[in-house]
Amino acid sequence: MINCIAVSHNLELIINCPLDELDQEHIKWFWIDFNKPTDEEIGELDRSLHFHPLAIEDCIHKLQRPKLDYYEDYCFFVTHSLNPYEVEKEEINFFLGENYIVSFHHQESKPVYEVWERLKAAKKVSKWDQILVLYHIIDKLVDNYFPIVYQLEEALDQIENNTAEKSMEQLLEQLFDTRHYLLKLRHTVIPMRDLLYRMLNSHRLKGIKLKQEYFADIYDHLLKLTEMIEANRELTNDIRDSYLSLNSHQTNRIMRVLTVITTIFMPLTFIAGVYGMNFENMPELRWDIGYFVILFIMLGIGIGMFFWFKKKGWFN
Structure with a gap:
């Protein structure tokens, strides 16, 4: 499904604007969202929007590493969201141009949907632009990491205190599962942190430079998440060593x-x-x-x- 929303120079929202009308003079900026697109809809990336074949290939191939690529008149971003139920990575791609943003994802994306609805309900469209759309989506992606980390921390507390009174074998199995989820988080958060660092320090992203404080806030959140994940991974090592030492002591x-x-x-x-x-x-x-x-x-x-x-x- 392809959804399109445009803002005219008169600051009017044009919802479901046809793709062939986006280049008209009365359009100030626009946002196109490719939500679970079909092969025919993916072809519009080339036919209507004329994006580079390598960027389109990155969209088609799932789970690229979070990255930033520069092209002649736009930038291409790969970001990762997390499924909170299975702690699985889900890719969301962005094309950011001078007066547009294109989002692309193979699965339903709650952050994209929430920002889309927020823009539709906005009373002051003048405050919005494509840079702000990108900020809000990435901000929600990162905010959704925190509940997963807090849930894993709670699981570690239960393991450490053994509130469920489980056997040592069950505790170790749960501990290794938690450590596996932390590793998945680490593989998502650290590349996203590096991506935000590049965005903040890139001289070619002038629009992001103008709103640097917004993206710096996301970067701070990612730094905090990195520290929390590393601290929890060290805690899993300590708990594992303690249980193994206790088991060795009992065996002795x-x-x-x-x-x-x-x-x-x-x-x-x-x-x-x-x-x-x-x-x-x-x-x-x-x-x-x-x-x-x-x-x-x-x-x-x-x-x-x-x-x-x-x-x-x-x-x-």
Whole structure:
């Protein structure tokens, strides 16, 4: 679907303006949105708008890295939004010209829809232009990152405190899932941060230079997100190391108890083995109380070794 909205020099909104009328003199600036376009609609990027084939190719091929490309009379942006339910990247592309902006996305985009409706309902169209449209969309993209980060932080708190009283295996599995989502976030936020840095420091984006404070605010948000993600990744490392150390400590305690038990039974097994050989010249085998004497000796050895190991602190 191709949607188009234009603003005339008389500051009137023209909704669903035909593409072939956008170059008329009464049009001040316009915004075209390609929402889940068909192959035929994608062809309009070349036929009607005459964009560079490489930029069109980047639109067709999904999940390009966030970037900024310069062309003769326009700039091409690749940005990433995040699906909050699956923490999956979704690409939104922009063509920014002197008096227009074109947005392109293969899936429904809530930020684009919200800005579109906001522009339609605007009472003072004079404050709007293509640069402000780009700012509002990117700002909403970045703002939508925060709830995902906060949700992952809450999950980490639950893992650290084990409020659900899960087993160590379940906690580690949940921890690695959270770490995987943080890695996905990192792969989105850092390239977006680098993109905003290029936009702020580019001498060819004069319109953005005039509204630098707006885009600098987005850049600050991305810096904050980067710090939060890195801090949470370090926290996952600390929690993982703590659980692995605890697991190793518990294993060592179990092995120590088993070692004590094995050590206590070693002399008892030796005595039982000696008197289990059944040689004829073993006088103890003919004692009437020999069996009970040997049991008493074995019991005494076991109890004695137990208290000796306990005194050494092997059961602490």
